[in-house]
Amino acid sequence: MQTTNPESSGFDRKRLDRIATWMDRYVQDRKYPGSSVLIARGGQEVYFNAVGQRNIDAALPFERDTVARIYSMTKPITTTAAMTLVEEGLFHLDAPVSDFLPAFKDMTALVPGAERLDQVEPCASPTVHQLMTHTSGLSYPFNPGVLSQEMDEQKIMFGPNQGVLADMADHLGALPLAFRPGSRWEYSVGIDILGRIIEVVSGRPLDVFFAETILDPLEMAETRFSVPEGRGDRFASLYTPLTGSAMDLNAAEKGADTLRLTDEAGSSPFETATMHSGGGGLVGTIDDYMTFVEMLRRGGSSPSGRILSPRTVAFMMRNHLPGDIASMGPQSFAEQPMEGMGFGLGGSVVLEPGRVRSPGSVGDFSWGGMASTFFWIDPVLDLSIVFFTQLSPSSSYPARPQLKALVHGALMQ
Structure with a gap:
């Protein structure tokens, strides 16, 4: 990506410098260990900054080539990979999951108000589209509810050291759904199940399919399910302000140490992952992820080749819900606001900025990750922005709306 003068791209340089001050403040206040941000407009780099450390104990700086856990920012990549198969006519979005995964036949859903796992009624198998839009009836262990509690007890999280994808998908298929497919919106492991469908349809392991279809064509050599060989010295450690699990998104119990080490580079399961989690398993660099974001902004093309057609990308970045997320009665954590926010395929879509x-x-298209990473594409202003840090959970601080305000405050045209 070529670099351009901020003023020639409609930015005020002094106002852009506020971003560095804001990033420094997060580090000085011990909210983030370190962070980086990359801003492009019209395909040209306008701004980059990195501050703080990727490993506090070792005093290693957070740099442009730092390898980080992107967690749920894996979801747009998985959805893109699935859409390449849709473009080949290998399946359609209304196909039931049971067409590919027998464990999802004869499904049941918890009855409204259920207090036990056996209070169920028969229901249809969710569709591929419902997996993509988080309306399938699946959930996450950190959400409230009967199904989530059972997932937590059975440790159904698709973590990097939790075996293989096929086994975990079958394990999940034996449980009831949290609600009848299509009746609600709930953030879920649906994209992990989508990853398993990709394996079945393509006949290839998900890591191989990603490499051959997305990562290698886009020259994203630093992005994989395990830290790529030779990059371990650049892998960041993960921190949390919580006293308990860094994955407990509903916890309010913060400790005295706001940067407690929870997953250390050198002994992290992400360095030798067995699970290929399409919902949250990738690690990579900020430049790699910007390459992927720019491909979407350019309507599926990149300097090294085309991934999807422009019409498919436009279809993905539309709202696929009847209204906003809030109108579908969500009872779960989400990486984005719910009022005024719709959901496309792989990310959220701004319907009304005032309500957000x-x-x-x-039309802003965005998503984030558990470790407080974030990206968005603004199709109106032709912007692509990627933010990296390594603090879980992402709900700890309001960094995302703050960064959006800083970027818009620096735009003069």
Whole structure:
């Protein structure tokens, strides 16, 4: 990506410098160990900054080539990979999951108000589209509810050291759904099940399919399910302000140490992952992820080749819900606001910036990750922004709306 003068791209340089001050403040206040941000407009780099450390104990700096856990920012990549198969006519979005995974036949869903796992009624198998839009009836262990509690007890999280994808998908298929497919929105492991469908349809392991279809064509050599060989010295450690699990998104119990080490580079399961989690398993660098974001902004093309057609990408970045997320009665954590926010295939879509209560444009497409990473594409202003840090959970601080305000505050045209 070529670098351009901020002023020639409609930015005020002094106002852009506020971003560095904001990033420094997060590090000085011991909220983030370190972070980096990359901003492009019209395909040209306008701004980059990195501050703080990727490993506090070792005093290693957070740099441009730092390898980080992107967690749920894996989801747009998985969805993109699935859409390449849709473009080949190998399946359609209304196909039931049971067409590919026998464990999802004869499904049941918890009855409204269920207090026990056996209070169920028969229901249809969710569709591929419902997996992609988080309306399938699946959930996450950190969500409230009967199904989530059972997933937590059975440790159904698709973590990097939890075996292989096929086994975990079958394990999940034996449980009831949290609700009848299509009746609600709930953030879920649906994209992990989508990853398993990709394996079945393509006949290839998910890591191989990703490499051959997305990562290698885009020259994203630093992005994989395990830290790539030779990059271990650049892998960041993960921190949390919580006293308990860094994955407990509903916890309010913060400890005296706001940067407690929870997953250390050198002994992390992400260095030798066995699970290929399409919902949250990739690690990579900020430049690699910007390459993927830019491919979406360019309608599926990149300097090294085309991944999807422009019409498919436009279809993905539309709202696929009847209204906003809030109108579908969510009872779960999500990486983005719910009022004024719709959901496409792989990410959220701004329907009304005023209701989102964050500066932006109608049609902004975005998603984040558990370790507080974030990206968004603004199709109106032709912007691509990627933010990296390594602090879990992502709900700890309001960094995302703050960054959007800083970027919009620096735009003069």
